[in-house]
Amino acid sequence: MQIYLPIAEISVNAFLLLALGGLTGILAGMLGVGGGFLMTPLLIFIGVSPAVAVATSANQIIASSVSGLLSHVRRQNVDFRIGNLLLAGGVVGSTLGVALFRWLQTLGQIDLIISLSYVVFLGLVGGLMATDSIRHYLGHKKKPHAAGNDARANWRERLPFVMEFPRSGLTLSALLPLGIGFMAGLMVSLMGIGGGFFLIPAMIYGLRMPTSVVIGTSLYQIIFITANVTLLQAITTKTVDIVLALLLLTGSVLGAQIGTRIGAKLPAEHLRALLAALVLGVALRLAYGLFIPPANPYTITAIP
Amino acid sequence: MSAARLLLTALLALAALLAPPAARANSPLVADISTYRIAIDAGFTGVRVFIFGARNAAGDVVVVIRGPEKHFTVRKKERVAGIWVNRRQMDFDAVPDFYALAATKPLPDIGAQKLLQTLGIGFDTLLPMPEGLHEKARYPEFTSAFLAYQATRRLYDDRIPLGFMGETLFKANIPFPDTIPKGDYTAEIYLISDGELVGMQSMPIRVEKTGFEATMYDFAMNYSLFYGLLAIAIALAAGYGAGRLFEKR
Numbered sequence: 001m002q003i004y005l006p007i008a009e010i011s012v013n014a015f016l017l018l019a020l021g022g023l024t025g026i027l028a029g030m031l032g033v034g035g036g037f038l039m040t041p042l043l044i045f046i047g048v049s050p051a052v053a054v055a056t057s058a059n060q061i062i063a064s065s066v067s068g069l070l071s072h073v074r075r076q077n078v079d080f081r082i083g084n085l086l087l088a089g090g091v092v093g094s095t096l097g098v099a100l101f102r103w104l105q106t107l108g109q110i111d112l113i114i115s116l117s118y119v120v121f122l123g124l125v126g127g128l129m130a131t132d133s134i135r136h137y138l139g140h141k142k143k144p145h146a147a148g149n150d151a152r153a154n155w156r157e158r159l160p161f162v163m164e165f166p167r168s169g170l171t172l173s174a175l176l177p178l179g180i181g182f183m184a185g186l187m188v189s190l191m192g193i194g195g196g197f198f199l200i201p202a203m204i205y206g207l208r209m210p211t212s213v214v215i216g217t218s219l220y221q222i223i224f225i226t227a228n229v230t231l232l233q234a235i236t237t238k239t240v241d242i243v244l245a246l247l248l249l250t251g252s253v254l255g256a257q258i259g260t261r262i263g264a265k266l267p268a269e270h271l272r273a274l275l276a277a278l279v280l281g282v283a284l285r286l287a288y289g290l291f292i293p294p295a296n297p298y299t300i301t302a303i304p
Numbered sequence: 305m306s307a308a309r310l311l312l313t314a315l316l317a318l319a320a321l322l323a324p325p326a327a328r329a330n331s332p333l334v335a336d337i338s339t340y341r342i343a344i345d346a347g348f349t350g351v352r353v354f355i356f357g358a359r360n361a362a363g364d365v366v367v368v369i370r371g372p373e374k375h376f377t378v379r380k381k382e383r384v385a386g387i388w389v390n391r392r393q394m395d396f397d398a399v400p401d402f403y404a405l406a407a408t409k410p411l412p413d414i415g416a417q418k419l420l421q422t423l424g425i426g427f428d429t430l431l432p433m434p435e436g437l438h439e440k441a442r443y444p445e446f447t448s449a450f451l452a453y454q455a456t457r458r459l460y461d462d463r464i465p466l467g468f469m470g471e472t473l474f475k476a477n478i479p480f481p482d483t484i485p486k487g488d489y490t491a492e493i494y495l496i497s498d499g500e501l502v503g504m505q506s507m508p509i510r511v512e513k514t515g516f517e518a519t520m521y522d523f524a525m526n527y528s529l530f531y532g533l534l535a536i537a538i539a540l541a542a543g544y545g546a547g548r549l550f551e552k553r
Contacts, residue, residue: 071547116387
């Protein structure tokens with residue numbers, strides 16, 4: 001069934017969009033990542049312009065994140081205390097990030113900087129998580145952070161504003177989640193995705209939160225960040241397509257429920273390994289695009 | 305649209321208006337189109353427009369449909385330290401975003417090079433070399449990259465068949481795909497004989513959104529704050545609704 005999209009200005013198959021939404025929804029519910037990193041390239045592939053794809057993906061991610069969050073709230077898998085601190089840092093970070101983005105744009109080659117930072121950053125995070133998972137599966141009972149743990153623990157303990165986080169079973173300085181939220185916000189503005197990629201590993205490895213709480217908490221903060229992005233895009237670039245978003249989110253809210261159920265059945269180690277594989281896969285795909293000669297070296301943009 | 309072409313079009317239109325009705329009836333070229341307005345609604349998957357007419361003199365018939373003009377930037381990636389980076393770019397101003405052409409024979413065989421250039425007939429007349437271009441040698445590769453891009457979007461086509469019924473009556477079936485930009489188009493029909501323009505007719509076609517699509521588009525453009533808030537509200541409601549629905553099971 002073909003349907004014409006009012007803002008994207010093309011005709012697309014409605015069932016294809018529902019399926020696309022379902023796929024990213026499953027990922028969102030299962031792993032806590034927004035799915036923007038997958039949705040955006042897929043939309044561009046079917047002929048939606050990059051600007052509309054980015055803005056509408058953000059809109060769609062709100063829905064799948066809310067749907068996923070509700071299930072996590074029921075299972076009490078959300079640490080709102082840490083989530084709010086992450087959010088506060090995220091608001092500041094994303095605001096500064098937008099300014100940084102504009103500055104990089106005037107220097108030219110913003111696309112290259114985005115791709116490079118994706119490759120370097122996702123490669124590092126994915127590599128770290130993958131080694132950890134492999135070590136676990138090989139049966140090394142050694143705790144992942146045993147080496148250098150003392151020095152780091154000392155550094156962490158000396159920070160001021162120590163707070164209790166009963167849900168995660170942690171006592172740590174409020175500056176840590178604030179700082180991680182700030183970094184995540186910066187990256188959301190610069191890279192244009194929900195930020196689950198950065199948040200989840202940072203919460204696991206940086207804050208040492210239990211994996212089960214990490215996903216719900218990540219979804220909680222992604223809702224606010226993507227809502228902010230949707231509003232800013234609707235006002236400044238006018239590229240949010242409600243009809244496209246509606247089709248995608250119908251698929252994704254259902255997918256998120258399925259994803260949460262799969263996630264609840266799988267052990268945390270498997271979830272981590274899956275996320276590591278996904279992060280590494282995207283990093284490799286982007287690296288491939290940077291180093292392999294493009295099929296068509298020309299890109300064309302139009303101004304009315 | 306070049307100044308010369310604009311002037312010529314205006315003069316021809318004026319001549320057609322001033323000519324007495326009897327002369328118009330016997331004019332060398334008479335043509336019309338099946339529709340002057342293309343409406344884009346939710347079910348729009350493209351449409352075909354018929355152009356038909358009669359020639360009352362010998363010569364070649366050329367039909368051109370031109371879409372709204374835009375500024376295009378063509379960028380080319382090159383390898384720098386192993387990485388593919390956008391390095392060169394070329395800008396083309398006032399280029400139609402849609403261009404369809406049907407003719408009795410291939411343009412080079414019509415043999416009125418100068419006239420075709422003036423009238424803007426043919427792909428090679430659409431992309432004049434930008435002024436002050438430093439790398440003139442790269443002009444051909446950038447223009448062909450642009451033409452290839454428009455062809456893959458089905459917005460440029462210069463091989464549309466022009467059918468004849470007898471010697472006088474002709475028709476062409478012009479495809480407008482779902483990717484067409486909205487705006488003002490012109491349909492131009494030319495009769496060319498021995499390198500001279502014998503007859504010409506020009507008609508407007510308007511491509512616009514209607515119904516729900518038009519309402520949404522206007523809402524998004526003119527009330528963007530409320531549109532954005534609506535988009536967020538829909539997403540929140542859908543996510544919440546699905547969450548609740550599954551909870552009860």
